[in-house]
Structures are given as C-alpha cells and as structure tokens.
Amino acid sequence: MNRVAAVDVGGTTVKAAVYEPAGDSLKRVAELRRPTARGAEPGIAVADQAAAMIKELDETAGPISKAGVVVPGVVHNGLAEFSANLGFRDVPMADLLAARLDMPVVFGHDVTAGGVAEHRLGAARGFGDVAFVPVGTGIAASLLLAGRPYRADGRAGELGHVDIGHDAVCGCGATGCLEAVASAAAIARRYTERSGIPVDGAREVLARQGDPDAAVIVAEAVDALAAALRLLATLLAPEVVVFGGGLFEAPGLLERIDAKTQLTFQRKPVLRRAELGDEAGCLGAGLLALGADQ
Numbered sequence: 001m002n003r004v005a006a007v008d009v010g011g012t013t014v015k016a017a018v019y020e021p022a023g024d025s026l027k028r029v030a031e032l033r034r035p036t037a038r039g040a041e042p043g044i045a046v047a048d049q050a051a052a053m054i055k056e057l058d059e060t061a062g063p064i065s066k067a068g069v070v071v072p073g074v075v076h077n078g079l080a081e082f083s084a085n086l087g088f089r090d091v092p093m094a095d096l097l098a099a100r101l102d103m104p105v106v107f108g109h110d111v112t113a114g115g116v117a118e119h120r121l122g123a124a125r126g127f128g129d130v131a132f133v134p135v136g137t138g139i140a141a142s143l144l145l146a147g148r149p150y151r152a153d154g155r156a157g158e159l160g161h162v163d164i165g166h167d168a169v170c171g172c173g174a175t176g177c178l179e180a181v182a183s184a185a186a187i188a189r190r191y192t193e194r195s196g197i198p199v200d201g202a203r204e205v206l207a208r209q210g211d212p213d214a215a216v217i218v219a220e221a222v223d224a225l226a227a228a229l230r231l232l233a234t235l236l237a238p239e240v241v242v243f244g245g246g247l248f249e250a251p252g253l254l255e256r257i258d259a260k261t262q263l264t265f266q267r268k269p270v271l272r273r274a275e276l277g278d279e280a281g282c283l284g285a286g287l288l289a290l291g292a293d294q
Contacts, residue, residue, distance in 0.1 A: 008281030011137030043091030068289030076154030113284025115142020
C-alpha cells in the first residue's frame with residue numbers, strides 16, 4: 001500500500017500524519033501532535049523530532065514508503081535558510097532528515113504546501129491565481145499563479161514581514177511588520193501587555209465582547225490584515241484569497257477585513273475561509289511526498 005508520512009513543523013506544534021491516496025484526495029490513516037522541540041541547535045532538535053515521529057508512525061500505521069516534511073520560513077534546495085519563529089539559519093534540513101530516516105524524504109515549505117492542499121483539495125479549487133494566507137504563530141502567503149506555486153527561490157510570499165506602518169519590533173528584527181500586530185500570537189501577547197490579563201490565545205481575545213482593550217487590539221489587527229490584502233490585490237491580483245488559522249473561526253472577522261480593504265481599481269478577490277483547517281500543511285506535505293509539484 002502506498003502510504004506516506006507527512007510532517008508539518010509549526011512554531012508551537014509539530015503535526016504528523018500517515019496518508020494513503022483515495023481517488024482525487026488523501027485518506028488520513030493516523031496522526032500525531034507534539035510541542036515543537038527546542039534546543040541549543042534548533043535545526044538538529046527539529047530534525048530529530050520529525051524523524052522520531054515518522055518512525056513512530058511507520059511502526060504503528062505503516063509500512064510507509066516515503067515522507068514529506070515542511071517547515072516555515074525561507075526554504076530553498078533542501079536548506080532552511082531562515083525562520084524567525086524557529087530560530088533557523090542555514091539549516092541543511094533535507095540532509096539532516098535523510099541521515100535519520102531509511103526512506104526517501106522530500107523537504108519543503110509549510111505555507112506553500114498548505115496552499116497546494118487548499119488549491120487541490122480545499123477552498124481554492126477551480127481558481128488559477130491564488131493566495132493562501134494562514135494566520136498563526138506567524139503569517140505568510142502561499143502564492144499560486146496560473147495554478148503553479150510561485151516561490152522565487154524560497155523568498156516569495158513572506159507577507160508577515162511587509163511594513164504596514166507601526167513601531168512594534170518583529171521577531172525578524174525589523175519594525176512595522178504585519179506579523180508583529182496581526183498574527184494570532186501577536187494578538188494574544190499585545191492584549192495581555194495592554195490589559196494585564198493573560199489569555200489562552202487570540203480567539204479568546206476576539207471573544208471578549210465589550211472589552212475595550214480587546215476591541216483596540218482586534219481593530220489594529222483587522223486594519224493590518226486589510227492593508228496586506230490591499231497589497232496582494234494591487235501587486236498580484238489573485239482571484240481568491242483563502243485565510244487560514246483558528247482566528248478565522250471568529251464570526252465576522254473575514255467580513256471586517258473585507259470592509260476595510262479599500263480597493264478602488266484593483267481586481268477584488270473572492271475571500272474564503274480555509275476548508276482544511278490546521279491539517280492543510282500536513283496534507284500538502286503528503287502531496288509533496290506523493291510527487292505533487294511544489
């Protein structure tokens with residue numbers, strides 16, 4: 001049976017799954033979740049963790065023929081060149097994984113993988129020019145032009161690091177980045193800094209109806225995401241923009257962003273919520289392992 005392992009390394013959680021082809025889709029056979037490993041050498045820690053999870057899945061739900069592993073940041077030719085959230089700089093991740101696993105391993109970019117999955121299996125089906133924007137620990141965009149991923153040697157799509165005009169410092173070292181005010185992590189952190197009240201994630205902030213501190217933080221995030229959407233529409237004119245992440249389960253958030261975008265002559269994209277949830281990256285890694293073009 002042609003079963004593959006898929007691993008999606010996030011800033012806080014590593015998700016792994018076993019898939020097998022099922023017609024035009026993928027059937028999930030098993031899954032694992034673990035907190036993302038940290039260490040003095042973050043690349044080594046993540047490679048060790050991903051390999052261990054793949055071996056565990058091979059023993060419990062295999063046999064597995066090959067694996068796909070995806071990580072955030074700038075990824076090119078097997079190298080994890082930079083990730084602000086994982087502390088990666090020039091990590092030879094493809095080689096590290098190959099040395100730890102006795103099976104073929106394909107290495108790629110998490111958001112690109114998620115965009116491919118949403119295009120083939122989810123909310124962007126039927127569209128050619130697509131932007132998939134997951135909002136979580138960080139923010140990036142998977143860009144598909146005429147149905148094919150546009151990567152520019154791993155440097156395209158870093159939407160979280162466009163300057164939207166504020167003075168907060170981002171994890172990348174710059175000021176003004178979208179990610180520093182509009183990521184789920186930033187919304188929760190900034191609310192706690194402003195109110196002194198700890199919260200269990202951004203969704204809790206959005207749920208605090210009538211809380212003036214929550215209203216300010218959410219409004220600033222909405223304005224920032226609208227500015228980023230206007231930038232996407234102006235430069236790339238996607239037919240559809242798919243927003244992902246648990247943040248967009250909040251009623252009305254997508255509509256608020258749409259209302260603030262202020263497009264004039266630009267093509268107005270269809271706005272959709274992601275259909276694949278937080279499984280998009282894993283599904284994309286599975287498609288990558290099975291040979292989908294990324």
